[in-house]
Structure formats: C-alpha cells, structure tokens
Amino acid sequence: MRDARPLVRLLRDPAGxxxxxxxxSLVAVARAESLAGSLACRLExxxxxxxxxxxxxxxxxxxxxxxxxxxxxAEMARxxxxxxxxxxxxxxxxxYAAAGLEAGRGRSIGxxxxxxxxxxxxxxxxxLLAAGWEWVKxxxxxxxxxxxxMHELPPLIxxxxxxxxxxxxxxxxxxxxxxxxxxxxxADRVALADGLFTLSPPDMIVHAAAHLFADGDMAGGLxxxxxxxxxxxxxxxxxxxxxxxxxxxxxxxxxxxxxGRAVRLAHHLYATPVNWCQAPISKSLISEATTPAKIGARxxxxxxxxxxxxxxxxxxxWGRARRPLIRLGFYVRSHWLRMxxxxxxxxxxxxxxxxxx
Amino acid sequence: xxxVFRLQVGPVSxxxxxxxxxxxxxxxxLYEGYPEPEGVCDFTVRLEAERVWRRWLRPSVAIRGDYVLxxxxxxxxxxxxxxxxxxxxxxxxxxxxxxxxxxxxSVERDGRALxxxxxxxxxxxxxxxxxxxxxxxFMGDEFALLDLADGRLHPFPRAVSxxxxxxxxxxxxxxxxxxxxxxxxxxxxxxxxxxxxxxVARMGEPATPVLIxxxxxxRDLEPTVREVGAAEAFMRLTQASTNYVALGESGFDxxxxxxxxxxxxxxxxxxxxxxxxxxxxxxxxx
Numbered sequence: 195m196r197d198a199r200p201l202v203r204l205l206r207d208p209a210g211x212x213x214x215x216x217x218x219s220l221v222a223v224a225r226a227e228s229l230a231g232s233l234a235c236r237l238e239x240x241x242x243x244x245x246x247x248x249x250x251x252x253x254x255x256x257x258x259x260x261x262x263x264x265x266x267x268a269e270m271a272r273x274x275x276x277x278x279x280x281x282x283x284x285x286x287x288x289x290y291a292a293a294g295l296e297a298g299r300g301r302s303i304g305x306x307x308x309x310x311x312x313x314x315x316x317x318x319x320x321x322l323l324a325a326g327w328e329w330v331k332x333x334x335x336x337x338x339x340x341x342x343x344m345h346e347l348p349p350l351i352x353x354x355x356x357x358x359x360x361x362x363x364x365x366x367x368x369x370x371x372x373x374x375x376x377x378x379x380x381a382d383r384v385a386l387a388d389g390l391f392t393l394s395p396p397d398m399i400v401h402a403a404a405h406l407f408a409d410g411d412m413a414g415g416l417x418x419x420x421x422x423x424x425x426x427x428x429x430x431x432x433x434x435x436x437x438x439x440x441x442x443x444x445x446x447x448x449x450x451x452x453x454g455r456a457v458r459l460a461h462h463l464y465a466t467p468v469n470w471c472q473a474p475i476s477k478s479l480i481s482e483a484t485t486p487a488k489i490g491a492r493x494x495x496x497x498x499x500x501x502x503x504x505x506x507x508x509x510x511x512w513g514r515a516r517r518p519l520i521r522l523g524f525y526v527r528s529h530w531l532r533m534x535x536x537x538x539x540x541x542x543x544x545x546x547x548x549x550x551x
Numbered sequence: 552x553x554x555v556f557r558l559q560v561g562p563v564s565x566x567x568x569x570x571x572x573x574x575x576x577x578x579x580x581l582y583e584g585y586p587e588p589e590g591v592c593d594f595t596v597r598l599e600a601e602r603v604w605r606r607w608l609r610p611s612v613a614i615r616g617d618y619v620l621x622x623x624x625x626x627x628x629x630x631x632x633x634x635x636x637x638x639x640x641x642x643x644x645x646x647x648x649x650x651x652x653x654x655x656x657s658v659e660r661d662g663r664a665l666x667x668x669x670x671x672x673x674x675x676x677x678x679x680x681x682x683x684x685x686x687x688x689f690m691g692d693e694f695a696l697l698d699l700a701d702g703r704l705h706p707f708p709r710a711v712s713x714x715x716x717x718x719x720x721x722x723x724x725x726x727x728x729x730x731x732x733x734x735x736x737x738x739x740x741x742x743x744x745x746x747x748x749x750x751v752a753r754m755g756e757p758a759t760p761v762l763i764x765x766x767x768x769x770r771d772l773e774p775t776v777r778e779v780g781a782a783e784a785f786m787r788l789t790q791a792s793t794n795y796v797a798l799g800e801s802g803f804d805x806x807x808x809x810x811x812x813x814x815x816x817x818x819x820x821x822x823x824x825x826x827x828x829x830x831x832x833x834x835x836x837x
Contacts (some may be wrong), residue, residue: 217591218566225617225646245564245590248649256648259799512552512568512597513617 195219195511198227198416202507205229205420206465208236217246219511226513227416231257231300257300264288264303267357271306272390274325278317281391283309283383285362285401289392290421293384297424301417305349305358309393311380312363319347319361327352327359335544343369343533365401366409369533374404374447395429395436396443403456404449407502411521411528415506416463422456423464430469437472444474458495459502468493552597557588558639561696561706561754563647564588565639569598570606574631581632581710581730581743584751594618594646596638601625614638618645630733633741636712643694644793650696650705651798651805654791656680657695657704657760658687664704664758665834666695667766668791674768677717678826680744684724685827689750690758699798699805702812703757708750710743718742720823760809762837763788765817766826772819774829779815 195216201223204210214220224230234253242250268288275282283289285307290298310318327350331337340348345364351357364376379400383391393401399422406418430436444453453474460466470493495503505524508517515521529538552568554575565588569575594617600606601613610628614637623641626634643652655668656679665687667675676692683689691707698705710730713721721729721744730743745751763784779787788806789795795802816833820826 218595221591222566222595222617243590245588245593249591249593252649255801256797259648259797259801262799513595514597514599 197507222513235300280314372448407452566592577632594642655695657690659758784810784815
C-alpha cells in the first residue's frame, strides 16, 4: 500500500470491503490517521472475516467509550464554568458527539475544545484553575506567546482526570491573515439540551476548513476532511438554504479560499455531494465562472489542490509518513500562515536558542 | 519494510517489520512452532532507524507501530529482539481494547486458572515460568487477558523475559528454547525463554480464573499468607491494568465481577520453594 487511497475508497464506499486483500495495512493506515473508529462504524453490519470483525468491533467499542468520556469532560467543564453565566461553545469532536452528528460516530476525541468570548477569558481561566485544571507548559516565553498572539489559552490539563482542555476565543491565531468575525460566530451559536452550545452548521464547516487549510501543517488532515464530508452531507440534506448560507458565512469570515478548498477536496476524495452553483468559491473565480460551462468546472481541483491531496494521502501500508519534502513544505507553510515574516524570524530565533527538552 | 514476521500469540496477532535482518531472524528462532496469523493482524510493530543514517551508522532501533510513546528511547541494534518485544507490549498496553489487560502472570490446571500480579520484582514472572515447567500450563507472564463478556482468562504465552538472577533458575531447560543473552539493557541482563510445547499448542484455550495471588519476594521475608479484600484487590488490579481507564464502564464491570467472585491472597516468600509450597496449599483450597 503506497498511499492512503485504499482507506479513502473504503470510507467512501464500504461495499468494497469484500475486495480488501490486505486488512493489516488498511488498519495500520486508519490508526495512523485516527480514522480506525470511523472506519469501523462505516463498515458495521457487513459480512467480514471473523478476525477483521473482532478488530472492528473493538474499535467501535473504543469509540463509544471515548465518546462517553469526552461528553463527561464537557460536563465537568460545564459545571466548573456554569457560575460565570457565559456561553460555552463546544468545538470539533466533542461538539459533533454532543450534537449527535454523524461526524461524531466512532471519531476519536482527544482534548476538549471550547470557545468563549474573549472578554470572558480571565474569569474562565480562574474558574478552571480553581476546579482542578493545571498548566501543561511552564515556559514563560510560550505562555506569553499564547496569550499575546494565539487564538487559545495555553493548554490546561486536569490533575485527576488527566484530560486536556483548549480554551479558544477565536478560530485562527490573531496573527493569521484572515480575520474571522468571532462576535457573529458566537452570536449564531446553537443551544444543546444541557446548557452548552455548538457553532451554527455553516460556522462548524468554516471552523473545520479553517483548522485544516488556514492553520497547522495538515497533520490528521484526512480525518478532518472526513469530518467535513460527514457534516456537509448531514447539513445540506433537506436544507436548500444551507449552501448559500455556507457561502455567505465563509465570505463574512474571510475564509472563502479555505472553505472552497475543503469542499472541492471532500468531493474528490469522499464523493461529497455538492451544489456547485451555490458552493463557496473564491471571488476571483466567481467572476470568471459565470457561464454554465464554467460553473460546471468549479468542482475541478485547482492546481494547488493537487499538492494538498498528495499531502493528505501521504501514508504507506505500515502507517509510516511518506513524502517528507511535501510534509516539510506544509510545516513551513503552517508557520508562514501564522505570522508575518519578521515576527516569524523572531519566534524561530527564540525557539532555536532554547535548550531542547 | 525489508523484513517481516507475523506472529499469533493466543487471541492476538502481530505484524512486525524491521529495517534490519537480525531482529526478525531472532524472532523467528525464538517463536519457532508458533502459528502464523490468519487474515488481519491486530497490531503492527515497526523497528526502524531513529534517523536515516542510524540505519548503518551505530544502528539504533526506534520502537514504532500503530501506537507509539512519544519519548520512548531507541535501543542499540544488538538489543533488537528486546525492541521487538517492547514494541509488542506497547501495542498491547496502548491499543488492546478487546480484553481487560492485567499486568500479571497466569497458569492453568484442569481448565482453572491462577493469576499472579504484583510490582516489578515481586517475582510473578519467574513464578509463572517455573510453574509452567512443573506440571501447570503456562498462559503468560506479562499480560493476562480478561474477557470482558464472560470473565474467562485468555492465554498470551509470549516468550518469558528472564532477568538477571532468575536466569540461573532455568539452567535445565532445552537450550533451543532460549534466545540470545542481551546485556546492558535498560532492565539489566535479559534472556528470553520460549514457553514449552503444551503452552504453545493450547494457546487458543481460555480458562476460568479461580484464584488471585499478590506475591511479594524478599530475601528476609517470612513465608506468610494474608487475605486481601475485594476492594483492595480491585484497587491493586486497576493499577496493574494498562487499559482499565480507557475501557470505561465495560472495564469496571469486568473487574468488579472478577474480584467479587474470586478469593484473593497476598503471599510473602524468600525463595521459590517456599512460594511453591504456599501456592500448592492455597490451590488445594481454591
């Protein structure tokens, strides 16, 4: 297995499970991409060889135990923060699980990610520290860096439950070029039964796309794109207003390029159904693509998309990372996206002079 | 990967890939007579150079696979066999979710199993291996696999890693069952021992647990037996389990049933003859 394509094919079309020759490699790739639980849920109910079925059943049970623990962690945070009376918005995996979305099925959930309004940050921080969370990093440069430039507090870990919480006040670092409208995002939140919130459906997609394509080095990208595929399917089904709303939100947050790329790549890799006339697309492309033929061409991958695709699939049948140069390129890009050049130079200089731990 | 070995141990199967020939050749020899897995392997272990040039230059083996510890130290190539064993343990400890995993030795007689657990150095591994040579069926010395549904123990008869002084206790065994002597490892001098033919032939047969022992070894200890309550046994076994927390409710259910149904005893001993006498006595009553 030279890349992750067999995994992508099977996620897209579970009926192909009968033709799988090398389950061991497939499982190694799925585990390396944090997609083992999602794959197991996707293949549930199929006739498979007994050892494969036993392995997938364990992955499903593991996903379920992880879901319960993630929701419990959200409840712990809710209890700690309830007296403040500020809205707590769940993000990513915990949000999908709490909202009962398809994207949450079997999904591995690591840290608890929450979003609060920036002015509430000092109170939230104090309340969490009082309820047993502690700082993970003890480094003053890192701490200052987080507080001044990042979209989240430095990570906190709970001293008894050993689980991390990331408290966000924005979806991208403050130094990144796109400036999402956080007030609008928070205002549009959707209430859950227990008093917690999630983002609105279009903002959930915008956040997932921003996280994948406008921040970070694409590690775990195949899983994040799978989230996007599941979310788009579920939100767009039976809601004709969804695509225009997504378009409007992506534009408002300055994230049309990232959302457009997410939609194109999800369609190409996971066959996400897309309404191409109304799907988010960069303004420059809209002006060119006004004739029906050109609208039809919107789904085609842009040249740069091919590079992203190679990076997303760069995993061999032993679970090893492949394509070191492309990976390095995306790693460098992640820093480039995060800060202006001078600031990046200063940041790397400080980091390089610090003793490695 | 250039060199591949597939191994079935009880209900668990491994695919081990290595950039070097030697660790795989040593594994093949150590696990001679073990069945080859059918179909999918549960876990992949990779033995690969920590940095590209370390494949040839002062070769050092990084332990990787489906599940990894970020700060695991690499081992010199001479200890490649140990790296493979540690790699398999790591996959079990971090990735095994089909069973409740107890860091314990287990042996069987008449379909009934004895489980021994304790801190490193308590002697569970040595005792398990010794009993396995003296009329018991050896089920495993590293992990005992507790079935989450029916509460039975599944065998996991990997090679026993004999450490330092305990090497001398097995002088009489067939030398073909012994691996190379590994010196200067993080755990001192180590030599692996392949479980005997019966343990390998019957690795597919689970057994019903009937007795839990917490042995403690010390040269100046008086041989004693102490009853251990279910609550204490529960706490000690949660500490001896690598996946109790990850399993959530099903792990809690399995473990409470386990300690609720079985007698638990702590035993102190100063030599293996004393330990065996205590075990025989308790086993007769179990």
